[in-house]
Amino acid sequence: xxxxxxxxxxxxxxxxxxxxxxxxxxxxxxxxxxxxxxxxxxxxxxxxxxxxxxxxxxxxxxxxxxxxxxxxxxxxxxxxxxxxxxxxxxxxxxxxxxxxxxxxxxxxxxxxxxxxxxxxxxxxxxxxxxxxxxxxxxxxxxxxxxxxxxxxxxxxxxxxxxxxxxxxxxxxxxxxxxxxxxxxxxxxxxxxxxxxxxxxxxxxxxxxxxxxxxxxxxxxxxxxxxxxxxxxxxxxxxxxx
Amino acid sequence: xxxxxxxxxxxxxxxxxxxxxxxxxxxxxxxxxxxxxxxxxxxxxxxxxxxxxxxxxxxxxxxxxxxxxxxxxxxxxxxxxxxxxxxxxxxxxxxxxxxxxxxxxxxxxxxxxxxxxxxxxxxxxxxxxxxxxxxxxxxxxxxxxxxxxxxxxxxxxxxxxxxxxxxxxxxxxxxxxxxxxxxxxxxxxxxxxxxxxxxxxxxxxxxxxxxxxxxxxxxxxxxxxxxxxxxxxxxxxxxxxxxxxxxxxxxxxxxxxxxxxxxxxxxxxxxxxxxxxxxxxxxxxxxxxxxxxxxxxxxxxxxxxxxxxxxxxxxxxxxxxxxxxxxxxxxxxxxxxxxxxxxxxxxxxxxxxxxxxxxxxxxxxxxxxxxxxxxxxxxxxxxxxxxxxxxxxxxx
Numbered sequence: 035x036x037x038x039x040x041x042x043x044x045x046x047x048x049x050x051x052x053x054x055x056x057x058x059x060x061x062x063x064x065x066x067x068x069x070x071x072x073x074x075x076x077x078x079x080x081x082x083x084x085x086x087x088x089x090x091x092x093x094x095x096x097x098x099x100x101x102x103x104x105x106x107x108x109x110x111x112x113x114x115x116x117x118x119x120x121x122x123x124x125x126x127x128x129x130x131x132x133x134x135x136x137x138x139x140x141x142x143x144x145x146x147x148x149x150x151x152x153x154x155x156x157x158x159x160x161x162x163x164x165x166x167x168x169x170x171x172x173x174x175x176x177x178x179x180x181x182x183x184x185x186x187x188x189x190x191x192x193x194x195x196x197x198x199x200x201x202x203x204x205x206x207x208x209x210x211x212x213x214x215x216x217x218x219x220x221x222x223x224x225x226x227x228x229x230x231x232x233x234x235x236x237x238x239x240x241x242x243x244x245x246x247x248x249x250x251x252x253x254x255x256x257x258x259x260x261x262x263x264x265x266x267x268x269x270x271x272x273x274x275x
Numbered sequence: 276x277x278x279x280x281x282x283x284x285x286x287x288x289x290x291x292x293x294x295x296x297x298x299x300x301x302x303x304x305x306x307x308x309x310x311x312x313x314x315x316x317x318x319x320x321x322x323x324x325x326x327x328x329x330x331x332x333x334x335x336x337x338x339x340x341x342x343x344x345x346x347x348x349x350x351x352x353x354x355x356x357x358x359x360x361x362x363x364x365x366x367x368x369x370x371x372x373x374x375x376x377x378x379x380x381x382x383x384x385x386x387x388x389x390x391x392x393x394x395x396x397x398x399x400x401x402x403x404x405x406x407x408x409x410x411x412x413x414x415x416x417x418x419x420x421x422x423x424x425x426x427x428x429x430x431x432x433x434x435x436x437x438x439x440x441x442x443x444x445x446x447x448x449x450x451x452x453x454x455x456x457x458x459x460x461x462x463x464x465x466x467x468x469x470x471x472x473x474x475x476x477x478x479x480x481x482x483x484x485x486x487x488x489x490x491x492x493x494x495x496x497x498x499x500x501x502x503x504x505x506x507x508x509x510x511x512x513x514x515x516x517x518x519x520x521x522x523x524x525x526x527x528x529x530x531x532x533x534x535x536x537x538x539x540x541x542x543x544x545x546x547x548x549x550x551x552x553x554x555x556x557x558x559x560x561x562x563x564x565x566x567x568x569x570x571x572x573x574x575x576x577x578x579x580x581x582x583x584x585x586x587x588x589x590x591x592x593x594x595x596x597x598x599x600x601x602x603x604x605x606x607x608x609x610x611x612x613x614x615x616x617x618x619x620x621x622x623x624x625x626x627x628x629x630x631x632x633x634x635x636x637x638x639x640x641x642x643x644x645x646x647x648x649x650x651x652x653x654x655x656x657x658x659x660x661x662x663x664x665x666x667x668x669x670x671x
Binding site: 080081082083084085087088089091092095096097109121122124126127130134156157160161162163180181183 | 306307308309313314334335336337338339342343354355358361362405408409425426427429430432433446447448666667
């Protein structure tokens with residue numbers, strides 16, 4: 035009979051090593067090695083929707099060559115550590131982004147690339163666009179630009195590696211702030227002010243997978259299955275026996 | 276059931292009429308699939324591995340651009356138009372500005388027209404290079420060897436983007452056109468940079484073409500796949516290389532000249548193959564033609580002003596006449612990009628009342644339910660790659 039001693043997830047050798055004299059030095063070295071490998075083998079999941087996707091492809095191609103930093107771009111979320119949101123996220127796409135983010139294994143990080151992913155850019159006030167992807171997933175690093183140059187992806191990767199190092203060492207990590215939205219000529223909003231506030235709220239609710247008025251989409255459950263009539267019940271039981 | 280033998284494929288096939296013994300399955304492709312060129316979802320109904328019905332569902336990148344255009348003035352519209360077809364932003368800007376110029380009756384200086392022609396052809400090269408890379412990547416796979424040609428074509432695309440950066444200061448979304456001409460004049464050493472870039476590309480293009488054409492796997496994956504017959508292509512409104520690969524000799528650069536195309540000769544590539552390989556051949560031939568046009572024009576750019584109107588000072592300095600409407604179309608790398616414009620909107624006529632975009636990619640998407648039926652799932656990416664739709668343009 036297995037006894038749960040609270041150490042079942044550790045390798046037995048690990049415990050033995052920890053208790054042996056001088057073993058702690060070896061363990062910290064091993065820990066540092068694991069940290070180093072985690073930082074330098076980040077696999078990217080491209081959540082590529084529009085213009086920034088082309089620039090992200092350029093970053094992966096010959097000139098910038100993201101591969102030199104140990105990254106691999108994999109199209110499936112289950113293999114990846116970092117989600118790169120490149121492009122506009124619409125209300126129709128947002129639930130899929132959330133689902134793909136949930137499918138990624140821990141530990142995971144997110145990069146918002148381009149001003150559409152950061153704040154929605156020009157399309158911020160449009161009914162079908164999510165005003166920034168950090169409404170639905172937590173973002174670690176922002177890359178401003180429309181679209182950012184390909185080498186900026188490399189800069190963001192270095193920033194992410196630095197953050198991961200500090201996180202794994204247990205140190206305080208300063209949170210990246212969403213870059214200030216650009217000042218642009220005033221665009222008239224839809225209808226009157228009250229109506230535009232409603233549109234803005236509906237955008238946010240739609241992005242979170244909620245329906246009108248912030249209510250959750252729930253398919254009403256069918257009424258409890260009624261007991262079959264007497265005659266059927268007897269015939270069923272007869273067949274089973 | 277041999278679906279290719281019928282005279283016309285039924286895209287609205289009723290699945291109840293299919294043989295009950297068939298091994299039917301519904302499969303979703305996308306919206307997050309690396310080969311769907313963005314966010315396209317195709318619902319495939321399969322009999323074993325053979326597609327019997329395909330239904331594309333666009334709309335995952337709908338950004339409400341036409342509605343946004345009603346609230347922006349003519350001067351503010353250009354950067355919005357960059358983002359429709361994000362693989363060829365330069366030609367999109369030109370489509371909008373030509374529409375505005377023809378509506379206002381503004382004459383464009385000859386120097387600006389020549390510059391626009393060169394930029395359009397360079398953009399066609401950059402767009403087709405990206406298409407060649409992603410098309411072979413889709414067919415070959417990242418691990419299967421398709422990535423090697425993609426690396427080459429992206430390397431060739433970089434000098435073209437550098438040339439654009441020299442001129443406009445931006446790699447991607449340029450905002451270099453305005454009503455009446457161009458915003459940025461040719462800097463020193465630009466012509467030499469363009470020539471170097473074209474020499475490099477002209478030397479390397481045969482190598483890339485040979486990599487594809489001499490590869491028996493490539494030929495097997497493309498020949499006879501995704502056939503769109505000529506009557507169907509005309510009926511669906513296909514334009515550009517997709518139409519020319521279906522045997523119709525139509526190119527707006529020659530048939531309705533817009534920039535300086537009336538002063539030069541454009542050889543239009545046409546193929547009668549109607550399949551994926553024909554679309555590949557037409558695009559490759561267009562790239563050689565673009566190189567020729569750029570080399571011909573780059574030394575002959577006339578001197579003079581680059582814009583016939585005053586530079587932009589305020590956002591509502593250009594007013595559109597009220598009630599006037601006009602349809603203008605130009606040839607972009609993907610086909611006929613039309614703009615239907617009605618003047619006299621908000622801001623005392625500085626905004627358009629309505630701006631309807633006729634994107635070539637949307638019509639290419641309409642061919643999918645016809646072209647995919649009868650093929651296997653692995654051919655979907657080949658057909659989709661050869662049609663070259665850009666989802667930013669489809670959904671707008």
